[in-house]
Amino acid sequence: MAVLAVLVGLAVLAAFAGLHWYVWRRLVRDTTAGPGFARRAGTVLFVAAPLLMFAALVAERAGAPFLLQRVLAWPGFLWLALALYLLLAVLVGELARPLVRRWAERTPSEDPVSEAPAPAEPASVEAAPSDPAPSDPAPSRRLFVSRVVGGAAAAAAVGTVGYGTYGVLRGPQVKRVTVPLAKLPRGAHGFRIAVVSDIHLGPILGRGFTQRVVDTINATQPDLIAVVGDLVDGSVEDLGPAAAPLAGLRARHGAYFVTGNHEYFSGAEQWVDHVRELGLRPLRNARAELPWFDLAGVDDVAGEDEGKGPDFARALGDRDRSRASVLLAHQPVVIHDAVEHGVDLQLSGHTHGGQLWPGNLVADLANPTLAGLERYGDTQLYVTRGAGAWGPPVRVGAPSDITVVELASRQA
Known part of the structure; x- marks a missing residue:
């Protein structure tokens, strides 16, 4: 098994190196006339960045x-995104x-000498063997074509990554969704839940980003806030200051938290304790009975490796099913357990x-719902795209996005 893993790893590295070589060839070697400074600089980039x-x-x-x-994250993770779009752009360039x-080839030459008609020579005069052959314009034309295609590919990739980076750093936008629930009483019609997930505080996204997220949530004036996992990529010791603005979250019925898979890479127990200190209420296979509906939360499936995965029976097993229920669960894949336990x-x-x-x-193949609202039997599933980004x-x-889910009563 270990040998197989090594072979797979070597194959992945070989493919990765081969793709980088291909992009280097098209963007560096084919666009430079010789082994000068430009080619050397491009080669250094394609070796150092990976x-x-x-x-x-x-x-x-x-x-x-x-x-x-922090020193490695910006150049390293940005290259991960840039390399992807350089490859895609070069393939389109082909x-x-x-x-x-x-x-x-159809563009006439701009050289006035080559465009001028050659003077007629006597038919009896033959070209001397020492006369130079007409110059072949093909090499310069190939270089021109490579530079046009390569330059366009590089510009497209850099522009795409630049705009995508701006979209993350400016902070998430608010999305609003109305979800009708058959069992929701009339008194809860219009109840607003601000749903935020995948903030991914870490070496790149820090305290300033958290503050933007908090300000955006508070501006929606929600009735309840749900933080559904992947808050951090790092320890409480490193990221505690970055998470501090979460103490400023404001909602009439409080803020709740469930773990995501990245919490289990970062010390889940310590983070659960820390978010509690910040004023959020963790729901760890537990339920809060609000006046109008049950709010339940389960641990992420990644916790199963530590014996602390989702426990639906504990969170939902003994509840009154005549009441509406809302479940917080980081990964959409547990939707079938939610259906089995009568979650609305x-x-x-x-x-x-x-x-x-x-x-x-790829993500669509791995998840029952990629984003948005879908129905599974009597259970509806809403998946937010998240507020931050992992890696690049x-x-x-x-x-x-941060989604404001407005619950609608069919009795209203």
């Missing part, structure tokens, strides 16, 4: 000193290359909506 990327990933997982994580080549609405995150297109295609602070095709 090494920084691996170093950033290893530093985060290994719990390296937080300052080192389709455009023949068109650019034809356009270049499950609120989840985890997917990031795919975060980086075309990652949404970049989102493409999956904008971050």
Whole structure:
């Protein structure tokens, strides 16, 4: 088994290196006339950036000193996103290359000497063997085509990553969804739950980002706040100051928290204690009976490795099923357990909506719902795209959000 894992790892590394070589060839080697400064600088970039990327990933997982994580995170994780879109842009460029080549071939030369008609020579005079052959414009044309296609590919990739980074750093936008619940009493019609997930505080997103999230939530004036996991990527010691603004969350019926899978990489028990100190109420396979409906929460499935995964029987087993129920669960995959236990609405995150297109295609296969509201039998599932980002602070095709879920009573 260990040998197989090593072989798979080597194959992945070989594929990764091969793709980087291909992109380097198209964007660096094919666009430079010779081994000058530009080619050397491009080569250094394509060697150093992947090494920084691996170093950033290893530093985060290994719990390296937080300052080192911060130094490596920006260049390393940004390269992860940039390399993806450079590859996609270069592949699209391969389709455009023949068109650019034809356009270049049809463009008349701007050299006045070559355009001027050659003087007629007597038919009896033969060209001397020492006369130079006409110059071949093909090499310069190939360089021109490579520069046009490569430049466009690089600009598209950098622009995509730049805009995706801006979308994350400016903070999540508010999304509003109305969810009718058959068992909800008339008195709870219009009850608003602010749902936030996947904030991912860490080496990149820190205290300032948390404050933007808190300000955005409070501005919606919710009745209740649900933080549905993946709050952090790091220890309480490193990220406690970054999480401090959460103490400013305000809602009439309080703020609740359930663990996500990343909490179990970061010291879940310590974080549960810390968010409690900040004024949030953890729901660990537990239930709060509000006047109009039951609010339950389960631990993330990642906790099963520590013997602390979701326990639906404990959270929901003895409740009055004539009452409406809302379940907080980080991962959408537990929806079938929610259906079995008669949950009316499950609120989840985890997917990031795919975060980086075309990652949404993979995430859609791994989750019952990628984002938005869907129905499973008598249970509705809402999945938010999340407020932050994991790894690259970049989102493409999956904008971050904080969702205000407004419950609607069918008796109203």
